[in-house]
Amino acid sequence: MKLALIGVGHAGSRIVDRALERELETGRDLCNGNVLVFDTAADAFDDITHVPSECQVRFGDIHPDVDADGVGGDPDLGVTVAREDVQELRRAFDAVDFNDVDGLLLVAGLAGGTGGGAGAVLLEELQAICDKPIYALGVLPEADEPDHCALTASRALQSFVEIADNVICFDNDAWRSTVSYTDTAESEADRPYDELDRTAVSHVMTAFGASESAAMTTAAENRIDASDITRTLETGGVSSIGRATLELDRSDDGLSWLPSWLPLPSWLAGDAVDGPADAAEVKRLVRRAIDSQLTLPCAVDSTYRVLVVLSGPPTAVSRKGFESARYWLEQETGTVEVLAGDEPRPDSATLTATVLLSTVTDVPRIDALQERGRTAKEAVDESEAGEAEFVW
Amino acid sequence: MKLATIGVGNAGSKIIDRMLEFEDKTGRSLCRHVLVINSARTDLAKPDYVPEDRRILIGDTHKKAKGHGVGGDVEVGAEVAKHDIDEIRRAFDDVEIHEVDAIIVAAGLGGGTGSGAGPVVIEELQKMYDEPVYGLGILPGEYEGGRPALNAARSLQSFVQKVDNFIAFDNDAWRSRGQTIEEGYEQMNRELAVRIVTLLAAGEIDETDVAENAMDSSDIMRTLDTDGVSSIGYASTTISGDTDEGLLNRFREDEKPVGDATDAAKIKGLVRRAVNSRLTIPCEVTSADRALIILSGPSELISRKGIESARQWLENEADTVDILAGDDPRPNASELSAVVLLSNVTETPRVDEIQSQAVDAQDKIAELEAAREEEINELITDENDELDPVV
Numbered sequence: 001m002k003l004a005l006i007g008v009g010h011a012g013s014r015i016v017d018r019a020l021e022r023e024l025e026t027g028r029d030l031c032n033g034n035v036l037v038f039d040t041a042a043d044a045f046d047d048i049t050h051v052p053s054e055c056q057v058r059f060g061d062i063h064p065d066v067d068a069d070g071v072g073g074d075p076d077l078g079v080t081v082a083r084e085d086v087q088e089l090r091r092a093f094d095a096v097d098f099n100d101v102d103g104l105l106l107v108a109g110l111a112g113g114t115g116g117g118a119g120a121v122l123l124e125e126l127q128a129i130c131d132k133p134i135y136a137l138g139v140l141p142e143a144d145e146p147d148h149c150a151l152t153a154s155r156a157l158q159s160f161v162e163i164a165d166n167v168i169c170f171d172n173d174a175w176r177s178t179v180s181y182t183d184t185a186e187s188e189a190d191r192p193y194d195e196l197d198r199t200a201v202s203h204v205m206t207a208f209g210a211s212e213s214a215a216m217t218t219a220a221e222n223r224i225d226a227s228d229i230t231r232t233l234e235t236g237g238v239s240s241i242g243r244a245t246l247e248l249d250r251s252d253d254g255l256s257w258l259p260s261w262l263p264l265p266s267w268l269a270g271d272a273v274d275g276p277a278d279a280a281e282v283k284r285l286v287r288r289a290i291d292s293q294l295t296l297p298c299a300v301d302s303t304y305r306v307l308v309v310l311s312g313p314p315t316a317v318s319r320k321g322f323e324s325a326r327y328w329l330e331q332e333t334g335t336v337e338v339l340a341g342d343e344p345r346p347d348s349a350t351l352t353a354t355v356l357l358s359t360v361t362d363v364p365r366i367d368a369l370q371e372r373g374r375t376a377k378e379a380v381d382e383s384e385a386g387e388a389e390f391v392w
Numbered sequence: 393m394k395l396a397t398i399g400v401g402n403a404g405s406k407i408i409d410r411m412l413e414f415e416d417k418t419g420r421s422l423c424r425h426v427l428v429i430n431s432a433r434t435d436l437a438k439p440d441y442v443p444e445d446r447r448i449l450i451g452d453t454h455k456k457a458k459g460h461g462v463g464g465d466v467e468v469g470a471e472v473a474k475h476d477i478d479e480i481r482r483a484f485d486d487v488e489i490h491e492v493d494a495i496i497v498a499a500g501l502g503g504g505t506g507s508g509a510g511p512v513v514i515e516e517l518q519k520m521y522d523e524p525v526y527g528l529g530i531l532p533g534e535y536e537g538g539r540p541a542l543n544a545a546r547s548l549q550s551f552v553q554k555v556d557n558f559i560a561f562d563n564d565a566w567r568s569r570g571q572t573i574e575e576g577y578e579q580m581n582r583e584l585a586v587r588i589v590t591l592l593a594a595g596e597i598d599e600t601d602v603a604e605n606a607m608d609s610s611d612i613m614r615t616l617d618t619d620g621v622s623s624i625g626y627a628s629t630t631i632s633g634d635t636d637e638g639l640l641n642r643f644r645e646d647e648k649p650v651g652d653a654t655d656a657a658k659i660k661g662l663v664r665r666a667v668n669s670r671l672t673i674p675c676e677v678t679s680a681d682r683a684l685i686i687l688s689g690p691s692e693l694i695s696r697k698g699i700e701s702a703r704q705w706l707e708n709e710a711d712t713v714d715i716l717a718g719d720d721p722r723p724n725a726s727e728l729s730a731v732v733l734l735s736n737v738t739e740t741p742r743v744d745e746i747q748s749q750a751v752d753a754q755d756k757i758a759e760l761e762a763a764r765e766e767e768i769n770e771l772i773t774d775e776n777d778e779l780d781p782v783v
Contacts, residue, residue: 001460075782102460120783131455151779158772158781211434221576222402225432227456231463237768279569302767304760314574322573323535335760336538336753339464342573361767370774377779 001208001226002101003135004034008122009078009115011139012108013037013048013056014193018201019107020050028209034096038089038122040081040114041070057092059085060118071113075152078117089125102226103133105208106164108156111141111149116156123163133230136164137204140296140369142173147376154373157238157366166233166358169240169296170200171365178293203241203295206354210309210343221319224309224341229356232307232339237359238366240296244288246281246351248316282310282321282351283328289353290332302362303333311343312351325353333357393592393609396425396487396495398517400510401469402435403500403530403577404428405442410578410585412441415593419724422593425487429480429513431472431505432461448483450476450509462504466543469508477516484520493609495525496588497555499547502532502540502563507547514554524613527555528588531673531746533564538753545750548743557616557735559588560623560673562742587624587672590731594686594720605696607686607718612733615684615716620736621743623673623680627665628729629658631693659687659698660705662730667709676739678711683735685717689728694719702730710734 007016016037023029037051040060048056060066060081071077082089096104106123108115119136126134138160141149160167179195210224233239286308290300306329310322326340399408405428415422426443430436431451439447451457451472462468473480497514499506510527517525529551532540552558566580595608616622663685667677683706687694703717773779 079783102458117782120781124783152782154774154779155782158779159783161768161772162781163783219434219438221573223432223434225434225461225463226458227432227461227463227468230456231465235764237764238771304764310573315572317573318569319571319573319576320535320567320569323533323567327535327537330537334756336542336756338537338539344574359764359768361771363771366771370779373779374774374776 001103001229002032002212003030003103003105003208004096004098004101005031006104006106006122006126007037007051008106008108008119009039009112010041010044010109011112011193012106012115012119013039013044013051015107015137015139015197015200017048017050018197019205022198022201022205026205026213028205028213030205030209030212032100034101036092036095038092038114038118039070040066040078040118042068044070055095057089059088071117073113073148073152075113075117075156078113079121082118082121086121086125089122090129093126093129098130098132101132103135103230104130105135105137105204107137109139109141110153110156110160111145113152116152120156120159120163123160127163133165133233135233136160136167137200138167138169139200140169140171140173140365142176147372147379150369150372151376154370161237166236167238168204169238170203171296172196174293174297174365175199200295203243203354206243206309206311206352207241207307207356210311210341210354213343213345220342220344221314222341224307224339224343228339228341229307232305232337232356232358235304235359237304237361238296238363239356239358240294240298240360242290242292242294242355242357244285244292244353246285248313248349248351279318279321279324282318283325285351286325286329286353286355289355290329290357294357296360296363297365298357298360299362300332300357301334302360303357304335304359305337306333306335306339306358307356308338308340309343309354310351311345311354312348313346314342314344315346317342317351329355393422393494393595393612394424394492395422395592396489396492397423397427398495398497398513399428400497400499400513401430401503401506402432403503404498404506404510405430405435405439406577407498407528407530407581407584409439409441410581411589414582414585414589416441420589420593420596422589422596424492427483429509431457431469431509433459435461448479450479462508464504464539464543466504466508466547469504469506470512471508473509473512477512480513481516481520489521489523492523494523494613495521496528497525498528500530500532501544501547501551502530502536503543507543511547511550511554514551518554524556524616526616527551527558528561529558530561530563531742533567534745534749536563538749538756541746541749542753545747552619552621557618558621560621560740562673564742565670565674584672587626587731590626590688590729591624591686591733594688594718605699605718607716607720611716611718612684615682615733615735618681618736620681620738621673621740622733622735623671623675623737623740625666625669625671625732625734626729627662627669628727629662630727631690631725655695656698656701659695659730660702662728663702663732664705666730666732667706671734673740673742675734675737677709677734679737679739680710680712680734681736682712682714683710684733685715686720686731687728688720688722688731689725690723691719691721693728706732
């Protein structure tokens, strides 16, 4: 599925930049060059290296409350400046060829003033001018970020879910334990966002970018088409992605020194086909994809629709195993709407299962965020009552 | 028989392609007109034997398809076919219908395109032509899940109502452990193609001078004329290739040549094996309305007596006297095969299973849909509804 990528705010722009980098690395063409990043801060695009400068849009900077740091984390100010500059934002969309893509993905950190606030306004604008599905990738803050971040994220999530056709969430807090952290990380700049961003990008790209690989030469038996992804996501709400990879030990048979085009007699080739990923292994892999860390940890049985993509050498995958895995997902998620497809990568040494859980409704992490948001709001309300100025 | 063959959707197109392949390999000429209809551009590129100009893409202007398939949604499949019906009709313009005896529409019933667009295409064909229209439908296996079962259960109703006969193929009966994703359904499609082509190509040359016993198209069409669901049984035996001896001797090679009685027993045995081996859809043989037996191979190997005793055996087995039996002389064939058509079988456990899986799926879908909006709303708002959205 071709997706135009729209990054909003610091986190959003960074992730979109990482997505372009990954396009180059993997040969998967997700956006066809249809890319835009928006921010309010002066130095916003300093570390953007892959998004062309003509696709970088700074806005809101003439507003009196906006300084070099942008909207300073205030989502209401983010909304205000986006609305004031709406003509300019609309013009920026001229750079995107909506006919060239099957949908749009707006990427934003929900805890940011620009991402969470202006991001919601941009979603509204996109819905008004484009009849393709409009998805969002919303990044949730870490637990040790200030409470007002939780408040902004909770409020932004409401708007994003209302406006976008589906919001895929990536929970930085759940993933921070998986990246190396320096103990001295005090300021934002020290946080290991780079690795988190890359993780988010790789999940999104295997889910949406199946079948978009330039190197794909073999036809998939069951290709994941844009219509399959659209149908899976049309139930709206919040979604999560799981993924697992299996190393295929293809050297086992001792014949790996033979050129791969050489037809092997069946008594020699037999093991290489049966060995690597038999029915049970394929099933275990799919199981691992949702048992392992999801982009948004959630109760799997609260899912409405599921898409599963198996990516790897098609000769090494038992179809029966894939079918059983699909069936198992149906039992596990409690929905019959499970679409399955394969992405043939004949020369790959790995087999990857990616599972998109669309519309998950039981998410403890979001409840906790709202709880903290409420505490923050009470603090704000109190300080406003005391006419003290709340400092973001 | 001369056929116009139409494949709808990914599975349907592949079966048509495999039928053309088998024809090509065995020197038959059954499919006089070919057409494949698909909603996904990529699937349209797959066939090896269907000419480029006989492939049409439907739904490329439909909002939910756009040339990328219908996402496994039977409703969308039907919608895009209705929308592009003029284009489909135009594709039949160059079909010289007086040259064909019947039309076959092949489709997978578990997906969206075949199950949804298939019946729409059939309805149109029935309006346009007097020739019988037969359906060839693939039923999804249990493990393909609830949504495919629901698509299939609904589509099966439409198919059976609209066609003159529905030949069913059950994926579950043919599933096997060794298949990889790459092979996919290839092997199953080939098995089905062999059965269909062997059956319908009998009597392809109606002016045959070989045997007075030869099957002709009208016999096959009469057997199919039941408006019901049918199953096909098949068995074959290789004729050993020692060319120094006569054909008869080749066939009898590992037996002592004791004469006609053995030949007859062999024919009967082969027919028996055809019925007892995997049918395209497992069914209660006694529930069949009519049946047809065809022996295909070099005519000197097909004993008249054998065919007669096979017919009598099946008459007993199927509990019907409406059984035709004949041969399809293929002088150069390397195999002797028996194909048995059981027409209008009414007891097929797999159809009942699909229906019950479909009912469960439909209930589950309705249950989830009823709760969806509220559950999403509950998730994104806090317990006391104190937090406002940003816009």
